[in-house]
Amino acid sequence: MAQEELEIEIDKFGKVTVKTIGIKGPRCLEVAESFVQLLGQEESRELTNEYYEAEQQVRSHIDIKRKY
Amino acid sequence: MSSVIVVAPIIIANWPAIAAAVAAGVGTLGFSVINTAELQSAMSENVTREEIEVENSEILDSAAGTGEQMVVEKDGIKATFTRDARGALKICMEGKGKSKTELRQMGEALMGRVTQQYAYHRVVTELKQRNMTIVEEGMTETESVKIRIRNW
Structure with a gap:
């Protein structure tokens, strides 16, 4: 892991x-957002490659299934 | 790296929690808490005063008789932390031979440290509640507090 x-x-x-x-995918945002709720107001956010990584893997998987 | 979120804390707490953050925060800038007797001698005429209202704050009602005021001092500069009529935190800065701008800058620096301590306490309490273990903690060169948590 x-x-x-x-x-x-x-x-x-x-x-x-x-x-x-x-932390890949939307779960990374869930973790970070929980601290926004705890502390106050969000000022800015930046999503990097890993955030989109898991989503792309899911899409690839669906495409493969459709071919068969 | 997956995501980076920047948060501006809103101070919402009862007076004892605020007082603890004030005591810890002002200490990092060399200020110390003074009692009422010392307060009389520290007060003098011809001092400049500047009030700072902390917009992002709300002091919750707490038990009666807690005396919602705290005075700190360093080199003749006095800062009084109180709860204003709206329930927000207010700082009154006083000092001889200082301009209002200088006092405001000092007051804002003090408030920054108080907010830092408040946020630190909230974060650490939350991490404990979630059984998240801190693997590294320290102060950076820019006087930020850095906490690292791994594989919770």
Whole structure:
């Protein structure tokens, strides 16, 4: 199983950055969003390749099934 | 990396929780809590005052008689944390020979540290409740608190 990490940085002005590492697909957002609900207002978000990785795998699987 | 979310905390807590965050936060900037007797001697005339209202805050009602005020001091600069009429947190900065701009900057720096401590406490409490183990924790060069959690 890939290493799943969560990195939380709280700067000296109190701003919190939540990074998920190694969590593929929408679950990474669920984890990060739970901290938004806990703390306050979301200011920005950035989704990187891993977020889309799992979704692409699901789509490929569906395409293969349709061929047969 | 999968996702990065930046959150601006909203302080919602009762006075004891706020007071704990104030005590921990102001200490990082060299301020210390003073009692009422010391407060009298620290008060003097010809001081400049600047009030800062913390918009993203709500102090919840707590038990009566908790005295919702806290005074901290460093080198003659005094900061009074109180709950305003709307229930939000307010800081009154006072100091001799300081401009309003300087006092505001100091007040905002203090508030930043208080918010940092508040957010840290909330995050750590939540991680414990979810049985998430912190594998690394420390202070960065830019005075941020960094926490790392792995394979929960």
